Amino acid sequence: MILEVAILDIKDGQNEAFESAFSKAQVYISCQKGYISHELQHCLEQPNRYILLVNWESLEDHTIGFRQSAEYQEWKQLLHYFYDPFPEVWHFTKIKP
Helix, strand or coil: CEEEEEEEEECCCCHHHHHHHHHHHHHHHHCCCCEEEEEEEECCCCCCEEEEEEEECCHHHHHHHHCCCHHHHHHHHHHHHHECCCCCEEEECCCCC
């Protein structure tokens, strides 16, 4: 399993509109092959910051499957306007003890 982590900084005054758009957009990610789960969390210290955590079966399910899909174009249309700056996205895997 791969954990995608994206820190999302939202333009000033756009939190409510972003959360509404995300509510609509999440359907486009949750229907993807290899998708497991996701959550969006709001930062307490920086009100314009969110973190998006998405669990995927493989890195390629995100970087190729989702990013090259028609659904990603819909996701972009709904959400990319809100980012300032554009988010960095990182992928993590669990370390076996």
